Amino acid sequence: MLCPLCSLIFTDPVTTPCGHNFCHACLQNTWVKCDNMCQCPTCDKTYSPRPEISINTAFKELADTFKNMIIPQKVTPLNNVQPGEITCDVCLAASVQVKAQKSCLVCLASYCSIHLEPHQKVAALQMHKLIDPVADLQERLCKKHDRLLEMFCKEEQKCVCRFCVETEHKNHKAVS
Structure with missing residues (x-):
């Protein structure tokens, strides 16, 4: 359901004769020079x-339905992202910027209050470590072991994973 040019959920989708x-707007911008x-x-x-x-109207209806499933219906101006705040990754995939409430160190994603609900209700997700929203979640992983950097090596003055x-x-x- 994502446009290969902008990587967002389709807006007014069109289909080329080859079926892509x-x-x-993305295709028009690509073809503007030809x-x-x-x-x-x-x-x-x-x-x-x-x-x-x-516009492929059948596909547009499908994309709009998908977008409505992902975007929280309770989005208000109070939920809009202000400069310096973190955006919900799920909403961002739907081309909407909603303020994230927490970041999950297991999922490596940030969530608004609506998309955070599974982490509060599903037993397996309740074990995930939630922190205040941060932008650099990928930087919190050990490049060698692909694990969370949850320790600090005092000797080398850097964050390290348990491995x-x-x-x-x-x-x-090393300290926590």
Whole structure:
């Protein structure tokens, strides 16, 4: 359900003659420079003359329904993201910016109050570590072990994961 050009849920989707789908504006922006001959951005099939495209109404209804399922119905101006605040990753995928309430260190995602509900109601998700929203969740992972950096090596003055503490930092003083 994501446009391959903008990586967001389709807005006014159009279908090329080769069967690939794009947001109308994304395809128009891609084809703005071509006069008579254009290529599909996905498969590079060439079209001459430029094909006439129109909004795929059936696909638009499907994309709009999907977008409505993802976007919280309770979005208010109070939930809108202000400069310096973190955006809910689920809402962002639907092209909407809603303020995140928490970030999950297990899922490596930030959630608004609506999308945070599963973490509060599902037993397995309740075990996940939630923190105040942060933007750099990927930076909190050990590049070597793909684990959360939850320890600090005092000797090397850097954050490390538990596997690092047991291996290359075995004889170092590490704290939580």
